[in-house]
Amino acid sequence: MGTFNIANIREDFPILKRTVNGKPLVYFDNGATTQKPKQVIDAIVAYYADMNSNVHRGVHYLSQISTDAFEITRRKVQTFINARHEHEVIITKGTTESINIIATCYGRPFIGEGDEIIISAMEHHSNIVPWQMLCDEKGCVLRVIPMKENGELDIEAYRALFSERTKLVSFTYVSNALGTINPVKEMIDIAHTHEVPVLIDAAQAIQHMKVDVQALDVDFLAFSGHKMYGPTGVGVLYGKEELLNKMPPYQGGGDMIKEVTFAKTTYNELPFKFEAGTPNIEAGICLAHAIEYIETIGVEAIKAYEDELLAYATTQLAKIDGIRFIGTAEHKSSVISFVVDGIHPYDIGVILDKLGIAVRTGHHCAQPVMEQFAIPGTVRVSLAMYNTKEEVDTLIAGLERALGMLK
Structure with missing residues (x-):
């Protein structure tokens, strides 16, 4: 350093x-997007000039080096957020898609009519609308942690929101509108006393402070590359292995399968089960360079x-x-x-x-x-x-x- x-x-x-x-x-x-250092810009150019190829599919040289570079990013993210396993790191389009994956793949199977989801009064629309859509579809109920006049969440009111029907908590680490840093560890611990999993939107935290998913004991965590000096169109969903394994895939297509017949499809293992189709390869590879830049400083x-x-x-x-x-x-x-x-x-x-x-x-x-x-x-x-x-x-x-x- x-x-x-x-x-x-x-x-x-x-x-x-x-x-x-x-x-x-x-x-x-x-807060909307960060500028990019020349180390990231040069890596983007180098990808298209020297190694452009699809990943996880080809036996030829370019595909192999592109795949290796893409998987380096997964390992970089694992170390950066201190995930226990690299297959707990899902490469997505960004925070919004990561939250939608949980709303769809955890929400639909495990949250039903009358069940409750807790979010906070300071959420970005990306952490409001997917849950409203789930509530409309499943008949579940959205509960909102109130916010004080100084822009802090009311933690005692949060404690009181839990019931036997609470199935998930999802809130922001740092408010994009106010800059408030929430007491994330305390809030996760409160939820876990009720055996309720927690999703953290870390889009406004990951570039400003150390985020350690094991120390937090968070169940899911989402962030975007473009807010941490990386390219647009790439992000991360972290999830605990046991939870991700329980969840069905988000989309069907290439790379998320083991075997396809007209009678039945068997799904791939983590992390590929949630990475259908050709990813944003350039952005995925170059996110590693953004992380390296942050770590160097x-x-x-x-x-x-x-x-x-x-x-x-x-x-x-x-x-x-x-x-x-x-x-x-x-x-x-x-x-x-x-x-x-x-x-x-x-x-x-x-x-x-x-x-x-x-x-x-x-x-x-x-x-x-x-x-x-x-x-x-x-x-x-x-x-x-x-x-x-x-x-x-x-x-x-x-x-x-x-x-x-x-x-």
Whole structure:
């Protein structure tokens, strides 16, 4: 693990050198997707230039080296999240597909009419809609952990939600709209006292902090490659071996079978049972390079730097007249959401864009959160390890200019 050197890190991200509207790019929309280091970009080019072939199918050389590279990613993920077995790592399209796999392959067989699923009030739509669809189909009931005004979940209310009909708990590790870090281990332990399995949406956690599935004793965990400096179109579903073995496949097709006849099909073993069809091979292979990049810098070093940057940005933004933070939990990751009295977030975002500053405005695919705070949306500043205090200062100056025009 090397020393955290922000200048060297920024040099690794080519897009940070570009301008937007004649201004140096300041990219604060990392909660939506992160930029890619040249190590990942070069790996993408190398795949198509040197080894492009389908995986798990061919006996020829290119297929074999592509398959080996694809399976290296599975082992990298296993080590990165400390899974017990590499076959507990399912390669998916992303967090959304991973959650849908559990809703379909665990929900349909094991959750029935009148059974209950617990989610939280701060979920991304990807961890709401699949469960609503299951409830519509099966007649089960969605129970929601309430959220306090500071953006923290009400843990005592969570304890009270469990009943003999509770069959699954699914909630986010870190809120994409608020930055709240939930007490994941405590919440998993509470569920396990009721013998209820837990799915964690780690899309906003995996790039910011150490995630250890064995230490957490989590049953399922989902995340996306593109939010951790990797390509789009690839993600991970981790599941405990015994649970994955109980579940039927998600899709039918190539690679998820052992034998097919017109009379009967027998399914493949883990992990291939859940990986039907040709995967996004390039993205799957290059996710390993993103993980290697993070490991070279060190997750703890990244967290320490981002925590310092978050504190600085919060302090500087608090000086702006009329600003109101949405989400003031004690434990937060690299997200700041705010509104300014009398001004629509969209208008702020448009002016900041003219100044080369990329932020996200709107409901952030978390409309129930906005409804609780009675707002149409927020301005979201989401930080990454390549952001700097100087960029925060540029944001502050841009906000002051924007508010001067809009008030």
